[in-house]
Amino acid sequence: MQLSRRAIGVSALAAALIAAAVGISVAAGRDDSAPTTAASPPGRVVQPGAPGQDSRTLSPDELSRLSAPPHSAADAEFMRRMVTHHLQALELTALVGGRSTSADVPQLAKRIEVSQNEEIAQLRQWLVDRGEPLPEPHANHVGHGDLMPGMLDATDLTALAAAKGAAFDKLFLELMIRHHEGAITMVQQLYRDGGGVESAADRVAREVNADQSIEVRRMRDMLATR
Amino acid sequence: MALSARKGIVATAAALLVLAFTPGVAAADPDPRIGLGGGWLDAEEAASNIERLAHVDKPAGSFDPANPSNFSYVASDLAFKGNTAFMGGYNGFTVFDVSNPSAPSLLTTVVCPGGQGDVSVYGNLLFMSVEETRGRVDCGTNPAVGQRFQGVRVFDISNVTNPQQVAAVQLCRGSHTHSLVTKPGDTENVYVYVSGTAGVRGDGLAGCNNNPASGVDPSRWRIDVIKVPVADPAAAAVVSNPRLFADETGKIDGLQNTPPTPQHPSGSNWGPSPITSACHDITSYPALGLAAGACQGNGILIDISDPANPKRIDEVSDPNFAYWHSATFNNDGTKVIFTDEWGGGTGARCRDTDQPEWGANAIFDIVDRKMEFRSYYKLPVPQTIQENCVAHNGSLVPVPGRDIFVQAWYQGGLSVLDFTDSAHPKEIAFFDRGPLNPAALSLGGFWSTYWHNGQVYGSEIARGFDTFGLKPSADLSAAEIQAAREVVVAETNPQHQQKISWTQSRATSRATFDQLARTCTSTITGNRNGVLVVDGVTCLDGATVRGAITVRRGGTLLAIDSTINGAVASSSAAALHLYDTTVNGAVAVSGTTGSLAVVDSQLRGAFSLSGARTPGFASVVAGNEISGVLSCTGNTPAPINVGAKNKVRGLAVGQCAALD
Numbered sequence: 107m108q109l110s111r112r113a114i115g116v117s118a119l120a121a122a123l124i125a126a127a128v129g130i131s132v133a134a135g136r137d138d139s140a141p142t143t144a145a146s147p148p149g150r151v152v153q154p155g156a157p158g159q160d161s162r163t164l165s166p167d168e169l170s171r172l173s174a175p176p177h178s179a180a181d182a183e184f185m186r187r188m189v190t191h192h193l194q195a196l197e198l199t200a201l202v203g204g205r206s207t208s209a210d211v212p213q214l215a216k217r218i219e220v221s222q223n224e225e226i227a228q229l230r231q232w233l234v235d236r237g238e239p240l241p242e243p244h245a246n247h248v249g250h251g252d253l254m255p256g257m258l259d260a261t262d263l264t265a266l267a268a269a270k271g272a273a274f275d276k277l278f279l280e281l282m283i284r285h286h287e288g289a290i291t292m293v294q295q296l297y298r299d300g301g302g303v304e305s306a307a308d309r310v311a312r313e314v315n316a317d318q319s320i321e322v323r324r325m326r327d328m329l330a331t332r
Numbered sequence: 333m334a335l336s337a338r339k340g341i342v343a344t345a346a347a348l349l350v351l352a353f354t355p356g357v358a359a360a361d362p363d364p365r366i367g368l369g370g371g372w373l374d375a376e377e378a379a380s381n382i383e384r385l386a387h388v389d390k391p392a393g394s395f396d397p398a399n400p401s402n403f404s405y406v407a408s409d410l411a412f413k414g415n416t417a418f419m420g421g422y423n424g425f426t427v428f429d430v431s432n433p434s435a436p437s438l439l440t441t442v443v444c445p446g447g448q449g450d451v452s453v454y455g456n457l458l459f460m461s462v463e464e465t466r467g468r469v470d471c472g473t474n475p476a477v478g479q480r481f482q483g484v485r486v487f488d489i490s491n492v493t494n495p496q497q498v499a500a501v502q503l504c505r506g507s508h509t510h511s512l513v514t515k516p517g518d519t520e521n522v523y524v525y526v527s528g529t530a531g532v533r534g535d536g537l538a539g540c541n542n543n544p545a546s547g548v549d550p551s552r553w554r555i556d557v558i559k560v561p562v563a564d565p566a567a568a569a570v571v572s573n574p575r576l577f578a579d580e581t582g583k584i585d586g587l588q589n590t591p592p593t594p595q596h597p598s599g600s601n602w603g604p605s606p607i608t609s610a611c612h613d614i615t616s617y618p619a620l621g622l623a624a625g626a627c628q629g630n631g632i633l634i635d636i637s638d639p640a641n642p643k644r645i646d647e648v649s650d651p652n653f654a655y656w657h658s659a660t661f662n663n664d665g666t667k668v669i670f671t672d673e674w675g676g677g678t679g680a681r682c683r684d685t686d687q688p689e690w691g692a693n694a695i696f697d698i699v700d701r702k703m704e705f706r707s708y709y710k711l712p713v714p715q716t717i718q719e720n721c722v723a724h725n726g727s728l729v730p731v732p733g734r735d736i737f738v739q740a741w742y743q744g745g746l747s748v749l750d751f752t753d754s755a756h757p758k759e760i761a762f763f764d765r766g767p768l769n770p771a772a773l774s775l776g777g778f779w780s781t782y783w784h785n786g787q788v789y790g791s792e793i794a795r796g797f798d799t800f801g802l803k804p805s806a807d808l809s810a811a812e813i814q815a816a817r818e819v820v821v822a823e824t825n826p827q828h829q830q831k832i833s834w835t836q837s838r839a840t841s842r843a844t845f846d847q848l849a850r851t852c853t854s855t856i857t858g859n860r861n862g863v864l865v866v867d868g869v870t871c872l873d874g875a876t877v878r879g880a881i882t883v884r885r886g887g888t889l890l891a892i893d894s895t896i897n898g899a900v901a902s903s904s905a906a907a908l909h910l911y912d913t914t915v916n917g918a919v920a921v922s923g924t925t926g927s928l929a930v931v932d933s934q935l936r937g938a939f940s941l942s943g944a945r946t947p948g949f950a951s952v953v954a955g956n957e958i959s960g961v962l963s964c965t966g967n968t969p970a971p972i973n974v975g976a977k978n979k980v981r982g983l984a985v986g987q988c989a990a991l992d
Contacts, residue, residue: 149427149438151393154487154497156470156479157566161496164443169393172443174404174423175466175475213594220601297534303466303475305403305422305447313604313676315531320607323544324590 177236180301184292185229186241188314191254191289192222192229198258198282201266205274210328214321218282221317232310255295256288272332279329286318286325293318363713365745368766370718372400373795375768381761381805382748382788385434390796391441394423400794401774407791409450409509409725411458412784412824416492418458419791420449424471425460426797427492433787433799440493444471446481450509452825454522456490457498457565463506463530471497480535482506484524484558486565499568501558504540504551505530509613512828513557513639516618520563523571523639525623526556527611545585552609553577553584555625557640576625576632576644577608585609588629592651596674598690604628604655604676612673613658617665619831622701624659624668631656631670631694633703646702652689658725661698662735663832667754668703669737670694671723680773682721682744684714691722693739695754706754711744718767718774719743725780727826729788729802730819731812732834733847736760738788742777743767746790746800750807760807768794784824786817811842838974841929841952845909848890848927863898866905872896872913880917883908888926899937918960924951931955931976938982942966953978953991964988 151169154161164172199215199222206212233240253259262281269277293302293315302308364378373389396402408420415431416439427440444460446467452459466475467482484507486499505528513523532542532551543550554575560568579586587608596602606629614634616623621637625644633646650672657673674691675681681691692710696703715721719742726739735752738761745764751757768776776794783789788800804810818839819832834840853868856875864870866883872891880898883889888907889900899917902908907926910919910933918937921928924944929952938960944951950969953962955976962980964971964987973991978984980992 148391149440150493151391151441151443152494153443154471154495157486157497157499159470159497161494163494164393172393172473174396174402174445174473217594217601220595221603224601224603293531294534297465300476303464305406305464305466308464308466309403312530317605319531320605327589 174305175303177238177304177307178301180296180299181304181307182233182236182238184296184301184307184311185233185238187254188289188292189226189229189241191257191285191292192226194257195222195282195285197263198266198278198285201274202278205267205270206278207271208275211275211278214324214328215278218321221321225314225317228310228313232306254288255291256285258285276329276332279325279332283322283325283329286322289318290315290322365713365715365762365764368764370767370770372768375766377763377765378745379761379763381803381808382746382763382800383803384763385787385799385801386436387795387799388428388436388438388797390794391426391438393441393443394421394426395794401768401776403775404445404447406448406775406779406793407796408448408779408793410780410782410789410791411451411453412782412789413453413489414822415785417784417789417797418451418453418489419797420451420460422447422449422464425449425451425458427489427495428797430784430787430789430799433801436797436799440495442487442495443473444485444497445473446485448508450507452510452512452524452828453489453823454512454825455562455823456488457522457560457562458487458489458495459510459512459524460485460487461507461510461526463508463528465533467506469500480533482530482533484510484526484568486560486568488565498565499560501568501570502537503528503556503570504532504537505610506533507556508610509827511614511616511623512825513616513623513636514618514828515637515639520561522560522562524558524560524568525611525614525616525642526558527613528556529610529612529628545583550584555611555614555642557642559640572640574642576611576634576642577627577630578644587627587632587647588649591629592649596654596690597652598686602654603679604673606630606649606654606656612656613827615659615661615827615829617661617829617831619829620661620665622661622665624661624670626656626659626670628656631659631668631696631703633668633698633701648696648703648705650694650705652687652692652708653694654691657723658827660726660728660737660826661829662751663728663730666698667706667735667751668696668698669709669726669751670696671725671739673724674722675720677722677724677742678720678775680715680717680719680721682711682713682715682719682741683717686710686714688712693723693749693757695751695757697754707757709749709751709757711741711747712759713744713762713764715741715744716767718770718772720773720775720777724778725782725826727782727824728829728832729783729816730832730834731808731816732840732843734812736808738781738783740778740781740790742779742793744777746778746781746788748788748802758807760805761802763790763800765795780826782824782826783816785820809843809846811839811846814839815843836950836952836972836974838931838954838976841927841931841949841954841974842911844907844927844949845890845892845911845929848888848907848909851888852890866902886925928952929954933957935959938963940964941971941988944968944971953988958982961985962988962992964991 151164202215369376417428424444446462447464450461468478469481483503487495508529554573559571577587608629611627623634625632653672654674688710689708692708721744724740729736748761781790790798852871866887869888872894875894883902883905885904891913892911904923914934927949932955944967951971954973961982970987984992
């Protein structure tokens with residue numbers, strides 16, 4: 107991220123003049139002489155131990171060597187695979203129009219479509235921000251690489267494409283539950299493999315987990331009434 | 333301006349009386365918060381009725397110089413003990429000395445990663461929430477080794493420059509937030525209500541499972557209650573896992589399980605989704621035996637009279653709310669503000685296209701222990717798409733007689749709102765900075781802005797720690813601010829609300845005057861001849877009344893900087909307040925029902941004060957020169973002089989015998 111250090115601008119001065127008349131202040135931050143900031147003397151840096159152990163004071167050298175966990179190869183692979191995984195969910199929702207005749211399944215499919223698209227954007231952004239390669243464009247096509255948990259094969263997709271009405275709804279729900287549960291399994295695998303330790307990766311993985319869990323629950327309820 | 337303190341107050345109040353009748357005051361156009369230049373440590377700032385006193389950058393070890401928005405170093409919540417402020421964060425917590433709020437100093441940086449680092453203090457103990465998988469029991473920074481920790485840490489902070497970890501309570505979903513709960517009369521224990529919103533951990537911690545709501549002892553759909561013996565905090569342990577979301581059939585997922593509509597009313601997907609499987613944050617108010625839970629899909633009211641066994645007594649949902657995030661009671665416990673963290677705090681949700689009921693506060697009245705919706709309040713100015721912005725954490729500002737809330741809106745800055753009239757909340761002060769990164773949305777802004785012992789403090793996610801002082805305005809007088817500043821508490825944890833009571837003082841009395849002055853039904857500023865009969869709220873501001881004044885039953889007389897050439901007689905008035913006023917005649921006041929104050933005035937005749945029944949407001953007779961007899965009888969409470977003796981040339985008798 108590139109952050110600017112900008113001086114107070116003409117527009118800000120104009121705003122300040124207007125604002126002064128009504129008791130509102132506008133000021134540029136650090137370089138302004140008004141209410142300001144003492145450079146605080148560096149306080150002590152302490153790292154506690156486990157309960158019962160003494161805290162340690164860190165030297166400047168130790169402090170400079172501290173870092174937050176970086177993202178791992180497992181994180182990057184998770185993001186890439188999840189993009190691919192989510193894209194297949196969109197293939198399923200694309201089949202709903204013209205096949206489902208109920209009110210609730212198209213509504214659910216719409217919701218899934220929106221959330222998968224938002225998450226795909228999030229996953230891609232995470233990869234871009236870290237200079238990680240994006241997934242190959244056709245990685246979700248059946249026959250590419252190892253099958254991820256919950257991924258559907260050609261037989262499933264053909265069967266769904268051929269179904270209509272109530273039979274379609276039921277199969278759609280069953281397949282989407284299986285597909286989503288696969289995503290949840292992938293989250294669990296991520297943590298099992300030592301991933302999700304970088305704060306941002308942890309956050310993304312948790313959101314994927316929460317969203318799929320909520321949708322699975324909703325789909326189970328819908329399936330139970332059919 | 334070189335006004336003396338006393339004259340300054342007078343001038344302000346005089347302005348107030350005038351302003352009360354001037355519509356449309358102080359509406360700056362355009363709002364100075366629009367178009368602020370951005371930057372990390374040099375963004376432009378705009379403020380109204382509040383001033384930034386000081387800023388301290390995040391210290392080394394608690395930020396990433398290459399990326400100030402790095403999620404691993406987010407600064408989060410605040411807690412206070414005396415002159416010490418504790419700022420939590422994802423990488424540990426930071427301790428500041430705020431003895432001089434205009435020059436806070438850094439005392440200690442504590443390295444102990446695990447997010448989100450929500451902190452509370454209780455005596456010599458500090459509690460901290462940990463939810464990330466990188467957390468380690470021993471505060472280590474390398475998660476590849478050591479024992480994982482997700483839960484609540486307890487530190488001994490008797491030496492704030494060397495905190496020691498004394499307990500670490502592991503929990504199935506870690507701790508996203510936590511809230512202290514105490515039982516009036518029990519000083520030996522403190523309880524911690526833990527809200528965990530992360531997925532159930534998968535590292536085999538005993539008793540943790542992902543069972544569905546119908547399964548055996550699910551780790552979701554509950555809160556965790558930790559009991560901490562104050563004398564032996566190492567013995568802190570979970571004592572219960574209340575199922576606060578159960579319905580009458582016993583189903584533990586009895587509250588909202590699907591969003592109220594397929595999409596958020598904005599047309600976007602729900603995010604976060606309002607599904608109730610945990611609370612996000614809980615605010616306890618032990619003096620009332622109540623807590624308010626902001627629980628993802630619902631706002632709930634909880635009976636906490638038995639802290640280990642809380643019971644839900646009411647619940648609400650809202651079609652505009654994406655995520656019930658936090659709660660704050662007013663001091664009387666008759667209102668509660670809930671916030672909606674639509675977009676999770678990382679999204680720009682204060683765009684000019686966002687409706688005022690989205691990502692806002694919802695204000696409820698509490699009537700017979702049930703919540704009744706009154707209004708929404710949203711930051712009343714749009715922010716750019718480079719600024720994450722939505723309702724976030726705040727606390728009460730203890731102005732007697734009013735309900736005032738200072739609240740963080742991430743990069744929307746801070747907004748001070750008056751919700752005394754819960755159906756018509758109104759902004760009365762603000763502070764804002766330009767975007768952290770004008771080129772893209774980079775995480776930043778205020779996580780929390782809280783009042784503590786006279787000042788407002790802010791924790792800025794990416795920039796550090798700020799201190800603020802409120803400034804007098806038409807909406808908040810110098811005396812009201814002073815009255816709030818006179819409230820001194822040992823600790824401030826806004827999610828553990830204490831009942832504030834005010835010791836009556838010059839400032840609290842004058843605050844009452846200032847509040848009444850906003851309700852004047854007639855105002856006299858020049859000369860007036862003849863007898864004046866007061867009904868309604870009659871206000872004299874620099875007036876000269878040539879004649880006697882009679883205040884009728886239920887009427888209110890306010891006078892400041894005025895001269896009354898005649899007697900003043902008042903019987904069963906609602907209120908009577910004379911400030912810096914000369915009365916050339918006798919003053920006889922009986923049976924006042926609301927409030928009564930005669931301050932810094934010259935009374936050339938006798939002054940009799942009798943039969944006032946003014947609950948919660950002892951009649952104030954202070955700093956006057958009284959030429960005749962001062963006689964007080966049968967007033968409840970008895971009159972006081974708030975430390976400012978009267979000069980009485982005659983005698984001071986009865987209840988006022990000691991007021992000269």
